[in-house]
Amino acid sequence: MPDFLTPFHYDYMLRAIWVSALVGGVCGFLSSFITLKGWSLMGDALSHAVVPGVALAHLLKLPFALGAFVAGLLASGAMALIKAKSRIREDASIGIVFTSFFALGLLLISLNPAGVDRKTIIFGNLLGIPDKEVWQLVIISAVTLLVVGLKWRDLMLFCFDPNQARTIGLRTGLLHLTLLTLLSATAVAALQTVGAILVVAMLITPGATAYLLTDRFGVMLWLSAGLGIVTSVTGAYASYFFNGATGGCIVTLQTLIFLGAFLFAPKHGLLSARRRARANAEATAAS
């Protein structure tokens, strides 16, 4: 029996692999919108801001997704409020809100050490994920895929040109809230697999990589979802050999692929930009 097949003999590994494929795909799907809308920082903030919700949900014996979801919405509401009602810039208001929420979360966890493991929240625990939480992930993913699958064109227009969306009668307020909700929900899902610190990578890197590889939104959507799935599956599999550091494996893989695209992308890569510049210089010199 060759060594590289051993992970597939354990049920917990098989489950970890398909769960991470699901979460990676959904995060990848959504990352196209997040990167183009310029919400990367927001994604990072939300992934930390959901922590007190998760801790409180454990305390109250509620589904963790519910607690995280409420905390996420509260946090984004607080950010919007500070931005609208004060002279503080958006990045500062995001910084203030998410660190406050995260600190509150850490406090709640240390007050109730039996409820939830701090390491699980910060680093994720894909290999030891309980059944009922798997179900929550499946539901979150299914809803996200359904909404994005049905309304991706509206969301794309909302990201590209919200004014046009409004003038032709789309409800941009609702689209904004939808995207924010999906972002919170997937942040929670990714929290389980890679932990609060690395969630933002799952929500940005696949989209950013795909953006370098194509000029078509439809292609970008599939490419980023595909990247999310492939890296998550491979990362989960590889983590068997790396002592269970699933998040680290997945995100490192994503970074490697991003670097490849950054250098070698056919049109928007560093090398092809150089080649173009050189060709232009030669053309100018020749003429």
Next chain:
Amino acid sequence: MSDSPDPPAPLLHLEVQQVSVVYSNGHHALRDATFALSGGTICALVGVNGSGKSTLFKSIMGFLRPSAGQVRINGQPVAAALKQHLVAYVPQAEEVDWQFPVSVWDVVMMGRYGAMNFLRIPRAADKAAVEDSLRRVSMWDFRDRQIGELSGGQKKRVFLARALAQGGRIILLDEPFTGVDVKTEEAIIDLLRELRTAGCIMLVSTHNLGSVPEFCDQVVLLNRTVLASGPTADVFTEQNLTTAFGGVLRQFHFEHSTIQEHDGRTVRLLTDDERPLVFGKDGHLEYKDREGREDLVRQREEQGG
């Protein structure tokens, strides 16, 4: 072939009635603005930066709720007009993310979303409308280009095509001539004239004062309120412009001494938004009192080569 068989275009009315807009920071952007337009017309919206041009646009598009007064389109509130996709907006170049991964075709198709079904899957009629619009602005051959790869004039035409595809009857154009070559400017003006014949209302915000009398039949002068509105000949006068712009407007006086018999009383003026360059028959109007010294001018000219 753009839309379902065009009903004999009903006369279009846009009324801005005593509109005041106060922003949440207390800034009074617009006070008691009133004017009315009926299709077809090309109306210039002229005023200094901060005079409330974009605030007025936002009120007509329903993005802002006026603190007093109202905008009515065909006697209905704005929201009702938006539902019929009557209002189209051609944004300024700076407002657009040109790196967004969409093609020319995709952008123009976005104009059709309002008319599409829940899933926004284009039908044959939508595709026909997009093709027709792209051909009208001569951008059909560029349909597969990513929008960032276009020139300034081409970019403008794509967004104009989107307004056409949408079938908007009230078209708001924000600085349509900045960063646009003269040929494109003429092409855009021709298109606007066609739309005027078709009964549309075009409201064009512009700093390009020189071209206003050429293609606009009406003018709204704005400075935190409507200073004057009506036919270009009545409104676009030196006196009104001086009031609207205060000291901001660059002035160039042609006195008796600048324009001489010698030039046959004709001058050409070239401007790049800076000091205008004025030409007489024998070149640059640089020397005052050239009368009687034509030889000197000619001599300088020859030296200059």
